[in-house]
Amino acid sequence: MSFRGKTVVITGASSGIGAASCIEFAKKGANLALVARRKEKLVELEKTLVKFGINTSVCECDVSDKTQVQKMSSQVMEKFGGIDVLVNNAGFAIYGTVSDLTIEEIESQMETNYFGMVYCTKKFLPKMLEQKSGHIVNVASVAASFGLPGIASYCASKFAMLGFSEGLKHELKGTGVGITVVSPIMVKTNFFDHQSFKHMPKYSPTALSAKTVANAIVSAANSSRLEIIVPSAVRGAVWIKHTFPYIVNPILGSVFRKQMAKKNLFF
Template structure:
């Protein structure tokens, strides 16, 4: 097989769709997974204009059993997986006390558990083949708490911690791990009614394009980079926050108990 195989969750829209295009241009066989049948079908049509070497599946990644079944079927057909991109995710823009219990579960389960399920079922296969690369798409909201995004932030902070831990565990297995933390990107992410009042929706010019973000992710994959924070200016803000946090931790650890 003279091509690499990539699986992208949330490949039917936005960042995932554009990353699929970049991978197809670089001769990857690209398998996209999305939740909405019409989005998966439409995106596949677009992708096939670049290369026929792609396929798509509809799967709600909240459903652990369905994810396990789908992964088994994909691996049976392809016999290898070079790259897994855990990108599917969503949120509502509401204060914590406005979210229903169902909405809380839906956010955590899609963003965090969905990522873990795909890792859980694909890592043993990568281990067996002796190599692999996992990309987890978190967010700047996984590094900084933001109002009206509390549960989304919790899920993305969870992905950041999970991915950092995974990095050490996978290193010895020849599996690379990449963490992606973008700021606002112009995608369907903001389609829910609750985002009408989101500040970035009113300042569209400051938002990154999904094409740009996808190209940067592709570069990070090629360079086997651990962490990608976008836009670049945010790197300094996050670094600054981490320095202060470390100072606070050092101070707290010295307090008498």
């Protein structure tokens, strides 16, 4: 599908999945609002997008801050006059048990991963409803379906995102506005650069490229589905987990507890 002339807002655009998504949408002719905290990274990205002949806007914004989201959304509307696709991609994780993490560390993940998505959705949804068109793509994770030790607070933020999206999808029926969640497995990005992961193996052999997930996000922007799991084969694992949790949960818990025990040996 061509997005030529469409306006796409992407949060967490400075690197990883967000930056890759900007490139894939640009290839299809979309005008882009690049949203992230690191302005210098956005400026670098904007330079790489010049060759596509699209309009862009660099929006320095911490999506966990309502005031900054308000300013960013006003900037987008002034520049483009509307919005066709919102990609809520900004997010991060801090590794650690619930007992070891501080309240502030747990809150910070929810503030960015969940409430940041809510703030952006609340600012742009009214315009989509007015237009009777638009699509919201929320970038979650298979962690939205599996509660895993060591990243319980991150999982909670993604569970919340999926639940919010499902409820909103029902509310949007018949409005012309859609919503789809993209839930990838591990992705090769700077996600694991946080110091809490320093003693953990960064990637598994099955880890996806950011481009693979970006292509799924582009597809999601024109999809009627609630959730797209990347790769699709993992959908079977999600089904098994929900259907036979009494079998799957003990196995998952054992595997991850062993991994955490190995990590603790390094301290």
